[in-house]
Amino acid sequence: MRIRSVVAGVVIGALAIVAMHRVVYQPWRCSVMRRTLEPATLLLWERQDSFVRPRARENAAMARACIGVTPYDSAPYMMAAANDRLAGDFVTAAAMYEGALHCDRRPEIYFDLGLMQLELARTADAEESFVKAGSFDPYTILDIPPEDVRMRVMQRVGKDHYFAWWGPDQPALKALRK
DSSP, rough: OHHHHHHHHHHHHHHHHHOOOOOOOOHHHHHHHHHHHHHHHHHHHOOOOOOHHHHHHHHHHHHHHHHHSSTTTTHHHHHHHHHHHHHHHHHHHHHHHHHHHHHOOOHHHHHHHHHHHHHOHHHHHHHHHHHHHHHGGGGGGGGGGHHHHHHHHHHHTTTTSTTTTTTTTHHHHHHHHH
């Protein structure tokens, strides 16, 4: 009887240690990694040399390691996507932004996804992403690089939103006057 109690205690203790490692330690390590990876990524955006791509690949791999630990947090997806962009891997960056959208629907995620889709020559998908970003925050439309895409997005979003910079002839105001 005593041996069973000891074995049960050891098994319960081992399970508790494993659970604490998975539920507490690994998310904490990812949080620490994110706090160090974010400034490192921002510094890479400012550099334009041969150092950027290899370091960005390393950063993206570290961020992707945290996706399995905290799958419902958009931050590892965003960090991996930003570093994939720096490394020139636009396909993987777009996939990471799409993964981030499963966790959180923020305008900057839609906007960055649209930029990646433009890089991949998927203009129709990019317009759709920009429309969603513009529906959240119309001022993001002003940052869309190609003017023809920007104007089409403004036309689509302008049916439902007022743009302070567009003037009195915009579609949203005309619809209100009718």
